[in-house]
Amino acid sequence: MATDIGTLDTFPKLLLHHAAVRGERPAIREKDLGIWQTWTWKQFADEVQILACALAEQGLGRGDHMALIGDNRPRIYAAMCAAQCLGAVPVPMYQDAAAAEMAFPIQNADIAHALAEDQEQVDKLLEILPQCPRLAHITYDDPRGLRHYAQPQLASYDRLREIGVEAQRREPGFIEREIAKGTGDDPAAMFFTSGTTATPKGVVLTHHALIDRARAAAEMEGLSDSDVVLAYLPPAWIGQNIFSYAQPFATGYCICCPESAETVMTDMREIGPSYYFAPPRVLEALLTQVSIRMEDAGRVKRAMYLYFMDVAQRVGGAILDRKKVGVGDRLRYALGDVLVYGPLRNVLGMSRVRVAYTAGEAIGPDLFKFYRSLGINLKQLYGSTETSVFVCVQPNGQVKPDTVGPAVPGVELKFTPQRELLIRSPGLFKEYYKNPQATAEAKDREGWFHTGDAGYFDGDGHLKIIDRVKDVGKLNDGTLFAPKYLENKLKFFPYVKEAVTFGDGRDRVCAFINIDMEAVGNWAEKRSLAYTGYIDLASRDDVGELVGQCVERVNADLAQDPELAGSQIHRFLVLHKELDADDGELTRTRKVRRGFIGERYAPLVKALYAGEASVHVEAQVKYEDGRSGSISADLKIRDAKTFAPAAAKRAA
């Protein structure tokens, strides 16, 4: 299974390689005091070695762990590599984690060394110090506000550097020897998965796994040392680590650290990255910004934008995929490129983007199409911490909105009868740290990783993920029922805020819908529909029809998919109240609690399946001011149009 990654099988070895081969090329940039400061590969390597000497002096050794807490900063990445030089394992942590959340990883991995970005992080570490007595060395990057801190554990980065310079002078060649001792099978980093339900698990990844996957994807996309990446997502997240550490080390490209979280947009425009990653929520936020600007723009500008975005929606994706497009449309698109798309790409900082990825959650087809139609090569990928990210990637020219592409070279995929996706890949994790039981549950004896995700291959062999296996059910006729997939499809419409679908062990699929107060409110205002509040708006016939259209479009879409055509939504109702985490209907991360809702609104579910035209509800509600009261209403139940499955049609 192990592929050969050559003699440069650890990150420190790669670093020395780049320092020798492309020593004067930029490795990492950071905007500081308004100016982009650059570390070349040579400077980066020097810094790492000094730091490594210092850490060794502080007792960091083979197999130890070191916590890294902070935003994307050159020094955080330098410390990461310095720890690896010594055979220690860096453990990046989320900078927005609460102090209490940091205690577990630090205790779990017996961490004695930490690099914290600033006062905020230092305060958190000091707070948990009593629970983590082993934590003996806390280094901080930004000294602001820390001048009067006198804890013996604390030292500034500059102080650490002094120690390093001194140690290196005393024992030159020490670090080279340490680096040579490392092998690809050593653990390279540990990432703690967010434990919303259980205690977090430390995912141990080896140098080999990370380097192999970083290379496979880099080769596939033709990345080189002339590429540029903006590092703006948390370094503790495996994706950011791949794009701003593993892949630059694999290919020699340069990463840029923004000045602050608020300046990301500006910095991105200045840098012009060629390789880009954004989760759907970031893409959504960017689109919202563009839309707002267009709303504010003058009439001519807005008309131009609408016209050319229409052209782009029609032919932009096809042009990007090098498909056949008529001359007229090509000309229109070219004009649009000069007048609208080009300037827009520039505003977004995406003028030079060659490859852009999105992943993490389902992306709405309209959102996805928006970027592609602008000529930005946005693609989806599938992966996780346990798989070093790259499992599936959409190859250029084969991009679809609802799949994540075929397997990346080196990866094997298969499904259990329950449709759970199993993965075997050189990028798989070594283990969950100090948790053999969990490791055994996730990775079987033949080396297959059980993802817990349910899906299947579409006609072109692209992977389609529909839901978590535990949530997938079956209709009575045996049709696959993937509630989250259906709910997501509904939620991609701006008018739908939440959706809950029922169908497991039943004959048909039915749904509860929560309308989005703001979007539907705007829609109503444009039509001069007066309404008094949420309940009033939700009970309007016009709104019911609006939602009905959304449901029908989802059905039409589902009909195209032979696997899911049977799970079209037959009946739905618009709920009289907004689902709320305070009422236990949503989790704190705003995921619907289907079972709870099904029980709580059992009469409504019954009415849906009994074929009734309306149902009376009386419910206790909590108002925003804390008072509670009761409401009563008649909810209309509507039938939605369903469509004949496309596959059946084709067969006929």
Add this chain to the structure above:
Amino acid sequence: MKRHLPIIILIAALLAGLAAPLATGASAPGFFVEVLLGGLMAGVLYSLVALGFVLIFKASGVFNFAQGAMVLFAALSVARMAEVMPLWVAALLGVGIMVLLAIVVERVVLRPLVNQEGVVLLMATLGVSYFLDGFGQSVWGSDIYEINLGLSKAPVLILRNVFQGGILINKDDVAAAVVAVLLVVALALFFQKTATGRALRAVADDHQAAQSVGIPLNRIWVIVWSVAGVVAVVAGMMWGSKLGVQFSISQVALKALPVVILGGFTSIPGAIIGGLIIGVGEKMAEVFLGPVMVRTFDLAGGGIENWFAYVLALLFLLVRPEGLFGERIIDRV
């Protein structure tokens, strides 16, 4: 949109008036362009004077009624000194005199009157205006003097291929336009790119805050009045070379008043565009509207040039008191 409707109608009417002679065939294209260019050239000179107004108003909130008199005084000084020395030396000395004047005005007028009502300062500049008119005559005499820029006065015929009969154009008019453009660019750079320019803008925005960061108002006043003085030297030389240096210059310079009403009291681009609109408008009206008045209404038809600018300014005051580019609120004057 609603707010802008009157101004849109006004601008549309102006454009229609501009196009009318051509559209009705009342004028040959060549002659039309000639009149248009003539108007633009005159407009450039109005713009220069208006620029002086705007600079001072922006930086000190003072409506400088004396700007016209400063132009005349500068022109007189240069003209008389040029009789005994080369013109460029006279011009430089003229600049020196205007800076001196700025210092005196700040010392004697502005500083004692600081924090007084706007109307008090307006009266003060009115005083300065009459003083300069008289003082200029006392020192330099009251004849008509010449400024010779060394450019031939003979008009040149251009664009003979495009228009029948070509277009007549004056070399010194072209020179004036070029100089004016250069001056405007230089001023814009000075304001935007230098520390002093930044301080000037700061004072224009908020006196108190500017002082609190250590910008001395007095110095800033001297600087803006000096800059306005330099502009006056340039404008004076241009007018002087065109019309001869005489008392009427200060009257012509008063046209800057309607110009700033049009363009907005606080806007440098406004001063320039306002000047051009008035320059072109009154020439066009004089040449083309005059004959119409004679033919149709049997009026004398002359003198439109004298009142056109003021009527236009009045219309602007009615529909858009802040001018084309000015800030919406003007609390002084």
Add this chain to the structure above:
Amino acid sequence: MSAQPQAQEMIAQGRRIGEVLLSVEEVSLSFGGVNALTDVSFEVREHEIRAIIGPNGAGKSSMLNVINGVYHPQKGTIRFLGQPRHDVDTHEAAAQGIARTFQNLALFKGMNVLDNIMTGRNLRMKAGLLAQAIRFGRAEREELEHRAVVERIIDFLEIQAYRKTPVGRLPYGLQKRVDLGRALAMEPRLLLLDEPMAGMNVEEKQDMCRFVLDVNDQFGTTIVLIEHDMGVVMDISDRVIVLDYGKKIGDGTPDEVRGTQAVIDAYLGVSH
């Protein structure tokens, strides 16, 4: 939270309160017969944070304006750095090292954030007008040096994202920060803050508190501030002056002031 109080104590220990920087001696100020200040005396020591509190119309802003040279008191002496000053103007006070922020923002609306803060460097610019005009050698170099100082302030106040934004477009809390930045750019000995937290929400207030404390701690700047929010005043000031109807009715540490009966009657007892 265990680390927090510890850190606070250390700050208090680490800061050395120094000699008298400013002393106000029996100052009286009146406008057309109405007394705004009557025989007010107090002193401000180097490196301390000194608050002036009092009900509306107590003369707090007048006091600040006297120190800052906007008003000239009819009676009394003000010594800055031991030297008595007579009728200094605002810009002269600025030149002596006194900077201020404004209760109602007085930013230069037509400029962006960077230019606004750059105006604070005005006093330190030495290049002549002509050199500036042609951006000649020294002027260019100077501009860059000052820009570097301003960049540090921008970094300090965490407003990197708004360098080129016209100040008028910023939310109120950020405009307040720019106002502070402009004053800091003067590298003042004495910083006067006129209700720095007025109109802010809780989070903005916390941010501003942190900046004020950091300014005092890192640059050693002496601060005199007027503030309505009693919680803020008691938290961050070393000593507090209480004014009522233009007269000083209390002076001391926050705890001392809190205990004075006259103060309780005049101010603390009155709910706002």
